[in-house]
Amino acid sequence: MLVENPKKQALEIIKRLSVIYPEAKTALNFTTPFEMLVATILSAQSTDKMINKITPALFKKYPGVQAFADASLAELEQDIKSSGFFHNKALNIIGAARAVVSRFGGDVPRNMADMLTLPGVGRKTANVVLHNAFGLVEGIAVDTHVKRLAGRLGLSTNTDPVKIEQDLMALIPRSEWGNFSYYLIDHGRAVCDAKKPRCPECVLNDICPSAFLFIKVK
DNA sequence: ATCCCGAGGG
DNA sequence: CCCTCTGGAT
Structure with missing residues (x-):
């Protein structure tokens, strides 16, 4: 489901995740x-x-x-x-x-x-x-993590990665396009994993439209 | 929509 | 055993 104000939602997500995952870059090793x-x-x-x-x-x-x-x-x-x-x-x-x-x-x-x-x-x-x-930015990388979290967080209702990318580009300031993928990827790996998302310990659980689906005991 | 195709976790 | 992991081409 889509949240009521996706733009505000996106900004709040960036604000919170940028604190937890300040690196915002690939974990792959390379020199060229x-x-x-x-x-x-x-x-x-x-x-x-x-x-x-x-x-x-x-x-x-x-x-x-x-x-x-x-x-x-x-x-x-x-x-x-x-x-x-x-x-x-x-x-x-x-x-x-x-x-x-x-x-x-x-x-x-x-x-x-x-x-x-x-x-x-x-x-x-x-x-x-x-x-x-x-260090160039022409779009937003949408991988399996970005796809999953964009849906759960109410930023896109699409399942096609190209459409998800378009949705996100419309919501997020261009200056954040490069980092945004890594906020969702890092969070997807650390907390919001595909199988058993750990909503109780998620910093976004109060603004996430999917959190109630996963929080069993409160 | 389906194929490619291996390792690791639950 | 089944699902998932930073997809792309047909």
């Missing part, structure tokens, strides 16, 4: 924009902790865009196997590396439109890379 891109592609349907376990050896073995462009598919698949979806991810990483080399002079493009032409890169991945690698 292309490493950020690779880590983000790998993170699909996987945990950041799992990806951070893989990437140190991966980035040592493939130092730079050209190394990934020249990688053997079968070998890269084995290197990233534990992240899940390894065939598609390996294919996309090599494809993205080749595209960056051939079409963008070896540098990850710094805008949404160009990012979206890379294989395996959708709006979520593009938003994450633009924000974390370049």
Whole structure:
């Protein structure tokens, strides 16, 4: 359900969560924009902790865009196997590396439109890379956490990530677009998890239209 | 709407 | 065993 004043709701959420989660950035480890891109592609349907376990050896073995462009598919698949979806991810990483080399002079493009032409890169991945690698903001990254919390907190009634992103962009000041995803992601992992949200200890439980559904004993 | 596809938790 | 974890392409 949507709250009565979503804009006010969004601002209050930002106000409270920004205090608890001041970092507001990715938990993925990286040192270059292309490493950020690779880590983000790998993170699909996987945990950041799992990806951070893989990437140190991966980035040592493939130092730079050209190394990934020249990688053997079968070998890269084995290197990233534990992240899940390894065939598609390996294919996309090599494809993205080749595209960056051939079409963008070896540098990850710094805008949404160009990012979206890379294989395996959708709006979520593009938003994450633009924000974390370049400090640029063209939209709001909507992942599984943002999707779940935006719904529970009454900020959007949509289920399509693209529509949720549009809803959020209309509610939130542009200066907060980059940080907002991380407030919801951090809170989604720490308190408002998918299965058993811990509403009694949530700082938003008094303004959350879904809280009563989960608070059993009061 | 469905496929890809592995690890970890309850 | 089932669900979930920072999705994207067909």
